[in-house]
Amino acid sequence: xxxxxxxxxxxxxxxxxxxxxxxxxxxxxxxxxxxxxxxxxxxxxxxxxxxxxxxxxxxxxxxxxxxxxxxxxxxxxxxxxxxxxxxxxxxxxxxxxxxxxxxxxxxxxxxxxxxxxxxxxxxxxxxxxxxxxxxxxxxxxxxxxxxxxxxxxxxxxxxxxxxxxxxxxxxxxxxxxxxxxxxxxxxxxxxxxxxxxxxxxxxxxxxxxxxxxxxxxxxxxxxxxxxxxxxxxxxxxxxxxxxxxxxxxxxxxxxxxxxxxxxxxxxxxxxx
Amino acid sequence: xxxxxxxxxxxxxxxxxxxxxxxxxxxxxxxxxxxxxxxxxxxxxxxxxxxxxxxxxxxxxxxxxxxxxxxxxxxxxxxxxxxxxxxxxxxxxxxxxxxxxxxxxxxxxxxxxxxxxxxxxxxxxxxxxxxxxxxxxxxxxxxxxxxxxxxxxxxxxxxxxxxxxxxxxxxxxxxxxxxxxxxxxxxxxxxxxxxxxxxxxxxxxxxxxxxxxxxxxxxxxxxxxxxxxxxxxxxxxxxxxxxxxxxxx
Numbered sequence: 001x002x003x004x005x006x007x008x009x010x011x012x013x014x015x016x017x018x019x020x021x022x023x024x025x026x027x028x029x030x031x032x033x034x035x036x037x038x039x040x041x042x043x044x045x046x047x048x049x050x051x052x053x054x055x056x057x058x059x060x061x062x063x064x065x066x067x068x069x070x071x072x073x074x075x076x077x078x079x080x081x082x083x084x085x086x087x088x089x090x091x092x093x094x095x096x097x098x099x100x101x102x103x104x105x106x107x108x109x110x111x112x113x114x115x116x117x118x119x120x121x122x123x124x125x126x127x128x129x130x131x132x133x134x135x136x137x138x139x140x141x142x143x144x145x146x147x148x149x150x151x152x153x154x155x156x157x158x159x160x161x162x163x164x165x166x167x168x169x170x171x172x173x174x175x176x177x178x179x180x181x182x183x184x185x186x187x188x189x190x191x192x193x194x195x196x197x198x199x200x201x202x203x204x205x206x207x208x209x210x211x212x213x214x215x216x217x218x219x220x221x222x223x224x225x226x227x228x229x230x231x232x233x234x235x236x237x238x239x240x241x242x243x244x245x246x247x248x249x250x251x252x253x254x255x256x257x258x259x260x261x262x263x264x265x266x267x268x269x270x271x272x
Numbered sequence: 273x274x275x276x277x278x279x280x281x282x283x284x285x286x287x288x289x290x291x292x293x294x295x296x297x298x299x300x301x302x303x304x305x306x307x308x309x310x311x312x313x314x315x316x317x318x319x320x321x322x323x324x325x326x327x328x329x330x331x332x333x334x335x336x337x338x339x340x341x342x343x344x345x346x347x348x349x350x351x352x353x354x355x356x357x358x359x360x361x362x363x364x365x366x367x368x369x370x371x372x373x374x375x376x377x378x379x380x381x382x383x384x385x386x387x388x389x390x391x392x393x394x395x396x397x398x399x400x401x402x403x404x405x406x407x408x409x410x411x412x413x414x415x416x417x418x419x420x421x422x423x424x425x426x427x428x429x430x431x432x433x434x435x436x437x438x439x440x441x442x443x444x445x446x447x448x449x450x451x452x453x454x455x456x457x458x459x460x461x462x463x464x465x466x467x468x469x470x471x472x473x474x475x476x477x478x479x480x481x482x483x484x485x486x487x488x489x490x491x492x493x494x495x496x497x498x499x500x501x502x503x504x505x506x507x508x509x510x511x512x513x514x515x516x517x518x519x520x521x
Contacts, residue, residue: 164355166353173324173349173432174347266361
């Protein structure tokens with residue numbers, strides 16, 4: 001018998017094993033739901049599958065009053081906020097991270113400051129953002145940027161500092177200036193790391209988005225689930241949670257794919 | 273007394289209480305192929321880093337053509353390290369092109385006619401070091417020997433006057449190492465370079481150099497091994513025909 005750490009499942013069993021936990025959770029849910037509904041047909045905590053499909057149908061068909069599809073409306077506004085905020089964070093994180101990592105004079109002045117900034121719990125400054133920027137889109141985007149950009153910046157700072165000293169010296173012996181080293185060596189070397197940093201910070205970004213929407217918004221995925229919570233509408237909340245999870249999963253896979261396509265040299269065995 | 277290409281005058285280097293080099297003096301003339309050998313920790317790498325401009329002497333002077341050496345690396349001195357000498361995000365051709373393009377001020381890139389000229393020059397250089405067939409590949413796909421060929425090509429296309437080699441063949445197989453010796457000797461002759469190479473393989477030193485420096489400690493205190501630093505203990509002129517496979521041009 002081989003050691004446990006050397007046992008690898010074949011392809012098909014591996015796929016079935018991956019599906020098993022999902023099936024198991026589904027089965028447990030259906031059983032529990034049936035039992036509760038048998039005791040009380042009006043129970044709202046664990047709705048039946050038919051109730052879900054009715055709720056989903058309602059959320060995905062045009063609203064009789066406004067004519068808008070609520071799920072698409074929520075998804076569009078949430079993704080717009082998230083996309084804008086992630087874009088700004090990535091750009092800010094990249095510029096700050098490279099400056100901190102590559103320019104000692106800059107990091108002497110700002111390294112501790114950015115480190116302190118990244119330690120402030122973003123939710124704690126949410127009231128300040130609401131007071132300063134109002135309850136509109138701006139404060140939500142600023143919250144996400146505030147929570148995500150300093151983390152990306154610090155991550156990239158570390159990545160820049162990890163670039164082997166030899167490469168930077170070599171570039172200098174080829175006649176490079178600080179600027180051409182940044183644009184031809186440091187920037188392309190850390191871009192794949194930027195994508196990884198963004199992927200890792202997506203979870204936090206969703207957290208801040210849903211929190212901000214829950215507190216002050218008139219649409220958005222987070223707004224909706226906190227709105228219908230008042231009516232114990234688990235038939236809406238659970239599909240929304242699954243939808244949010246799916247969106248997060250797909251965006252993560254997309255970023256990973258972009259990274260693989262755009263940087264074919266990255267993760268290709270040991271570096272040169 | 274005539275001016276030497278490189279001159280070290282009574283150079284000292286300490287790291288804290290650890291004396292690495294003491295009273296190091298030497299002269300190197302233009303066109304020489306100098307090999308520095310010595311045990312680990314004898315300060316040969318420290319000396320190379322000083323020649324690069326990465327370190328400065330604590331005491332004494334290091335002169336290039338009679339003027340103090342610039343205190344940061346620049347295009348007058350090329351270098352090939354044992355590892356991390358080429359850029360992993362660029363193809364083989366891209367790496368050599370970079371040797372020309374980094375001087376372009378705004379984007380570090382050439383466009384149009386100057387780009388075509390640079391590509392031609394880079395392709396010729398790749399041809400010269402035997403990498404023409406690998407132009408589109410990334411360094412991670414190359415063997416160690418090919419990576420060092422690329423590193424040489426990249427350094428030499430920038431036309432340095434002084435080429436510094438920091439154990440460049442230390443990680444290579446013996447057969448490939450021999451090929452590299454031939455390549456580096458040929459390039460040194462063709463381009464009229466001055467080479468300073470560090471190795472801990474003394475045979476390699478005798479095979480390649482026109483001159484061999486041995487760095488060692490003159491004084492040793494068994495109770496305080498770091499109290500004294502190294503200097504040149506042997507300075508051997510070698511015949512250029514020491515590389516038997518290559519006829520002197």
